[in-house]
Amino acid sequence: MVKFINKFIYAAVAFLLTSGMLFKIPVLSATRELALIYPPNSFPGEIRSWILLIFRIGIGIIFILHGYPKLTHLKQWSENLKMPVFLCFIGAATMFLGGFCLIAGFLTGLVSIGILCCMALALFLHIKGGKPFVAQDPYLNPPDYYKGPKGKAEAPSCEKAFVYILIMLVLMVFGPGLYSLDAILLPNLSF
Secondary structure, eight states: OOHHHHHHHHHHHHHHHSSSHHHHHHHHSOOOHHHSSTTTSOOOOHHHHHHHHHHHHHHHHHHHHHHHHHHHTHHHHHHHHHHHHHHHHHHHHHHHHHHHHHHSSSSHHHHHHHHHHHHHHHHHHHHHHTOOSSOOGGGGGGSSSSEEEEEEEOOOSSSHHHHHHHHHHHHHEEEEOOHHHHHHOTTTOOO
């Protein structure tokens, strides 16, 4: 059953990406039905900006923590991925420095595109490696099911990379909010 669900999810994502339907969805304007639930000005820009600030800080910290070990163990990471060290350096630096940029709200759109590309590559490598979309819940696994060199861990899956892609899309669409360096340095853009 899990294999069927994984194949269905892969097929649905591939269909949306290849058919162009993903880009025809009106993300910047509410549909008539959504306007009834959330009128266009139901949330003041200030509240939205506070939420985006908290969101950016949390995601920024996560990417700093993701990028730092990759930068400090670049050769190991490169060998594990079977990719050139230079490309791995670009990815690790994008995650590490991008995390700081996300926290500050500096070049948020550009940084989001860079991190999205890194996560898209990670998703591709997981799919190519035959990893499931969502790993089985750890409590359902038999003892020592997935044990790495440093002890028991969660089995690899595509889920995390996919969620990070969605998060970067949210930041690209909604921007960094009012409490960001982008809003200070680029006051003509609406955040």
